[in-house]
Amino acid sequence: MSDTPTTQISTRPFAYWAFFAAAAGLSLLALGWGFFLAPVEATMGIVQKIFYFHVPCAMSMQALFVVCGLASFGYLIKPRAALDRLAVATAEVGVLMGFFALTTGPLWARKAWGHYWEWEPRLTLTLVLAFMFVAYTALRSFGGSDELTKRIAAGLAVAGIPAIYLVRVAVTWWRGTHPRVVWSGGLTDPDMRIAFWLGVAAIGCLAVVLTWERSRLEAARAAVDELTLDLMERDLLEDDV
């Protein structure tokens, strides 16, 4: 029996605060650029500006899920607590980003396509991925913190990686003849492009900060669990705590 818990919670390093400041600064900059410098889009009007927020959210969701899958794969090969914390954190932040993408998407679609929802390939992929990682978070939230739960959730995240490709193929073939309404030409105006990439950077930094914070929280939770167990073994704790 050790006197100090083995799980140590580090203080927030400089890099954390750097990302924190970058997320805050870039968000303001992206908003300013998107609304004041980038021109209003000719056919869609002001509603197009939601893209500076919507697309970065969808992009960081996919990136977070890939990181979650890779970290989980690493955890199955070599169980390290840090990999597991990274997987939980990325999955939860990814679900949040997916929620942002899936609420802003229909708001834009109503104006641009005339419907809130279309079974458009990318939209469908985002929805299915979000469901997959909602399942992951459900397993982690209700399954307790035992090893079997962690490993089965890790298996789910690993299985999620090829699903990104397979679901994409399936929905593209299914709705393949659907007209591509989404910008096929890309962003032509340089100010639009800057606003877009500022948005990507801002949301990306925000995702890093949130993931970092969530994984610290997970470490803290593990440390508390360990301390509680320690105190219980020494009979210093009421049983019903």
Place this chain on the structure above:
Amino acid sequence: MTSVLTVAMLVYRKDIAIERRSKETLFTVLSFGLLATLVFALSFFIENDVSGAYAPGVIWTVVLFASTLGLQRLFESERENDCFGGLLLAPIDLKGVYVGKLLVQLTFSGLMEACTIPLVFLFFDLFPFMDAGRLWTLLLLLALGTLGFAIIGTLFAAMLLSTRLREVLLPIVVYPLVTPVLIAGVQGTRLLFAGTESVSHWITLIGAFDLIYLGIALAIFPKMLRA
């Protein structure tokens, strides 16, 4: 180390022997499959001559729902008296346990489909939409799709071994992962009912899904369970 196939056959014969005496799982899966067919027929039936357009959805949802019910019971026999603990301690390759359980699941799904799908054909009057050649293609599509559902399902049905994970519903985990199979199956079947002879791209997609996930499942099933 006994070989994977030997272990698989042992696990399979054990589960089938238990089933032959209790008949619990087969009865549950079959009666649910038949009732689901009835419920869907009552809800969705419009007219005989347009059945071909939406009956594919009925076929595949019945297959998916009824086989999920089989999954719920797949590891039930290992839970009692910590039988799974025994399997973990035995000097065997856990891949064999996975393959054995996969075969059990395929047996139940296959028997269920043999009873429910003819009933869907009967209720929705699908016979005019089919000929012998396309029927074989449909059977191939169904076989590959059932295998896909079973590969994912068997892998995650193991979560029901954990008392706390039982509180999370298995379909929440399984259904998002099998969406490619569901889309490919329904679209392929719809094309067949519409008179298309070749649905090879959908068959390829399900085949690729089966291969990729069988590989992943064999690789991670032992790692997921043996901590």
